Amino acid sequence: MSATEILDRAKAKGWRIATAESCTGGMVAAALTDIPGSSAVFERGFVTYTNLAKQQMIGVRAETLAAHGAVSEEVAREMAEGALAHSDTHLAVSITGIAGPGGSEFKPEGRVCFGLAVTGRPTFTETREFGAIGRANVRAASRDHALTLLLGALRDE
Template identity: 80%
Template sequence: MNVTDLLDRAKAQGVMIATAESCTGGMVAAALTDIPGSSAVVDRGFVTYTNEAKQDMLGVRAETLNAHGAVSEQVAREMADGALRNSLAQLAVSITGIAGPGGSEFKPEGRVCFGLAVKGQPTHVDTVEFGAPGRDAVRRAARDHALTLLYTALSAGA
C-alpha cells in the first residue's frame, strides 16, 4: 500500500485524518507526514501511551480501561472516537497493543487492537495477532495495518 496514494485519495475526497496511537508511538502519523503536502489532509496525531493520556486526550473512560484493559477493542473504539471528537478530522484510526517483549496468557505479545472511525458511521474495530517476531516488527506491522485500514476506508468513499 502506497502512502502517497492514501493521501491523494483523502485530498481528492476532502477528508482530514487523525491518528490515536499507543504501542506505535506516532509511527502512523510519521508515515503520513513523511510525504510532502500531507498537511492538506493530516489534521493531528495523538500519542497516548499511558492510560491517563488515553483518558485526558481522547476521553477514554476509566470504566472501559478497568473492565477491559488498555489492549482491547473497546478501548480502541473509544480512542478512535475520541480522535474524531477532538480534531477536525472525518477519519481516524487508533492502535493499542502489546508490542513486546512480554504479554500474558490472556493478552499475548503481538496482540494489537485497531479502531477506525468515520464521521457519521459506526466505528469499526478489529484485533490482529502478529505473534512475537520482536517489538520492532510488531510496531511496523501495526503501522502498516493501520495505514491499510485508512486506505480501505478512503477507497470505500469514507
C-alpha cells in the same frame, strides 16, 4: 498500501485524518507526514501511551480501561472515536497493543487492537495477532495495518 495514495484519496474527498496511537508511538502519523504536502490532509496525531493520556487527550473512559484493559477493541473504539471528536477530521485510526517483549496468557505479545472511526459510519474495530515477532516487527506491522485500514476507508463508498 501507500501513504501517498491515502493522502491523495483523502485530499480528493476533502477529508482530513487524525491518528490515536499507543504501541506505535506515532509511527502512523510519521508515515503520513513523511510525504510532502501531507498538511493538506493530516490534521493531528495523538500519542497516548499511558492510560492517563488516553483519558485526558481523547476521552477514553476509566471504566472501559478498568473493565477491558488498554489492549482491547473497546479501548481502540473509544480511542478512534475520541480522536475524531477531538479534531477537525473525517477519519481517525487508533492502535493499542502489546509490542513486546512480554505479554501474558490472556494478552500475548503481538496482540494489537485497531479502531477506525469515519464520520457518519459505525466505528470498526478488530484485533490482530502478529505473534512474538519482536518489538520492532510488531510496531511496523501495526503501522502498516493501520495504513491499510485508512486506505480501505477511503476506497469505500
